[in-house]
Amino acid sequence: MSAERGxxxxxxxxxxxxxxxxxxQDGEYVNLGIGLPTLVANYLPVDREIILHTENGMLxxxxxxxxxxxxxxxxxxxxxxxxERLGAAYFHQADSFGMMRGGHLDVCVLGAFQVSExxxxxxxxTGRADAIPAVGGAMDLALGARRVAVMMxxxxxxxxxxxxAECGYxxxxxxxxxxxxxxxxxxxxxPERAAAVVEIFGDHSIDELRExxxxxxxxETEGRR
Amino acid sequence: xxxxxxxxxxxxxxxxRDGSTIMIGGFGRAGQPxxxxxxxxxxxxxxxxxxxxxxxNGETGLAALLATGRVRKIVCSFPRQVDSQVFDGLYRxxxxxxxxxxxxxxxxxxxxxxxxxxxxxxxTGFGTELAEGKETRVIGGRGHVLEYPLPADVALISAxxxxxxxxxxxxxxxxxxxxxxxxxxxxxxxxxxRVLAAGEIDPEHxxxxxxFVDRLVEVGDRFAKPEWADVG
Numbered sequence: 001m002s003a004e005r006g007x008x009x010x011x012x013x014x015x016x017x018x019x020x021x022x023x024x025q026d027g028e029y030v031n032l033g034i035g036l037p038t039l040v041a042n043y044l045p046v047d048r049e050i051i052l053h054t055e056n057g058m059l060x061x062x063x064x065x066x067x068x069x070x071x072x073x074x075x076x077x078x079x080x081x082x083x084e085r086l087g088a089a090y091f092h093q094a095d096s097f098g099m100m101r102g103g104h105l106d107v108c109v110l111g112a113f114q115v116s117e118x119x120x121x122x123x124x125x126t127g128r129a130d131a132i133p134a135v136g137g138a139m140d141l142a143l144g145a146r147r148v149a150v151m152m153x154x155x156x157x158x159x160x161x162x163x164x165a166e167c168g169y170x171x172x173x174x175x176x177x178x179x180x181x182x183x184x185x186x187x188x189x190x191p192e193r194a195a196a197v198v199e200i201f202g203d204h205s206i207d208e209l210r211e212x213x214x215x216x217x218x219x220e221t222e223g224r225r
Numbered sequence: 226x227x228x229x230x231x232x233x234x235x236x237x238x239x240x241x242r243d244g245s246t247i248m249i250g251g252f253g254r255a256g257q258p259x260x261x262x263x264x265x266x267x268x269x270x271x272x273x274x275x276x277x278x279x280x281x282n283g284e285t286g287l288a289a290l291l292a293t294g295r296v297r298k299i300v301c302s303f304p305r306q307v308d309s310q311v312f313d314g315l316y317r318x319x320x321x322x323x324x325x326x327x328x329x330x331x332x333x334x335x336x337x338x339x340x341x342x343x344x345x346x347x348x349t350g351f352g353t354e355l356a357e358g359k360e361t362r363v364i365g366g367r368g369h370v371l372e373y374p375l376p377a378d379v380a381l382i383s384a385x386x387x388x389x390x391x392x393x394x395x396x397x398x399x400x401x402x403x404x405x406x407x408x409x410x411x412x413x414x415x416x417x418x419r420v421l422a423a424g425e426i427d428p429e430h431x432x433x434x435x436x437f438v439d440r441l442v443e444v445g446d447r448f449a450k451p452e453w454a455d456v457g
Binding site for chain 2: 054055056057058065067068069070071072073074075076079084090091092093094096097098100101130132133134135136137138139140143144170171172173174
């Protein structure tokens with residue numbers, strides 16, 4: 001997915017980030033994962049007060065630090081210097097992950113290698129024999145928030161679908177993703193039901209999505225195109 | 226009278242033995258106790274097990290300790306980073322053992338060690354390869370994994386201010402693992418910018434109570450360093 005308009009009139013990365021941001025409500029506590037989800041922070045509606053959590057120990061994270069603002073003691077989970085908003089709070093790692101596991105975070109937005117139609121997530125390890133594994137907070141985040149959303153391209157660079165019947169990559173967590181935002185469509189996922197397409201971007205069709213993924217996708221797009 | 230202030234970092238670490246398990250605080254470079262790590266490199270203890278969130282950045286601090294070849298095993302959540310070349314080389318050549326632990330489980334295992342908890346069930350990692358071989362139980366309809374506490378012989382942490390009694394205050398996200406590691410080691414050594422008189426830290430603002438801190442090393446004002454030039 002380039003910064004330009006996606007294939008077939010799908011969303012660009014920034015448009016996708018704006019679409020994800022639209023679903024985050026006033027007053028919610030939100031964790032944005034490393035990589036693509038970080039972009040969502042740029043599009044949070046200004047008329048909503050949204051508190052960002054960073055798992056290395058902060059609530060009330062502000063934008064990335066600019067020149068003249070960098071503080072080695074103030075970084076985000078991607079180890080990028082950030083800023084603090086008024087009313088920010090710091091805490092240690094056990095409290096930070098207790099906030100997740102304890103169900104206190106409203107939303108978590110993660111990137112992914114693959115998502116299964118029932119919401120299994122694979123986003124920490126490609127499983128390649130020569131790869132050095134690193135998991136960080138991925139497994140905690142994946143099951144710690146009340147709503148776990150994934151944003152990703154629907155296909156790999158080679159055109160293979162990343163929404164699949166069963167994940168081929170090592171799992172991060174089982175049946176945890178409830179909503180999947182991609183450049184082509186938005187999906188609702190459920191542990192016991194078929195995946196539902198709730199929104200399609202550009203000139204794509206539900207049949208095209210069914211063919212691409214090989215899944216019996218339900219059509220719940222009525223009134224949302 | 227209680228005196229926790231050590232004459233130097235070398236003095237504070239003089240009794241670290243070969244084969245010790247050492248916790249090292251910080252998340253990335255934030256909160257990494259670099260003065261204490263450098264002193265440990267000088268001190269020369271070997272066959273170490275290190276518990277730390279990351280496995281070193283660049284060539285200094287924890288990376289420099291790993292480069293000595295005296296760390297047998299590292300327990301961490303996120304070893305691979307853009308600047309983890311020292312660890313990467315050791316791992317690929319089979320010269321260091323890695324126990325990979327999800328970050329929240331790492332934190333809770335450390336907390337459990339400090340709080341005298343025998344073990345705990347957590348949903349994190351259930352159904353993944355990081356839970357293979359571990360005891361599991363379904364609690365409230367949800368799969369959980371049994372995890373054991375993670376104690377250490379020595380914790381090396383960094384804080385902003387201490388008082389003479391070892392009460393600590395941190396600065397921003399450099400707090401990270403400091404408070405829980407302080408509680409989980411037989412001996413906790415904290416490097417701090419300045420050691421104040423008892424009473425100079427408001428008791429309501431103490432983050433780590435001095436009972437968890439055994440030795441203090443004063444390292445001077447961080448704002449004098451070029452990395453903090455924007456803050457001062």
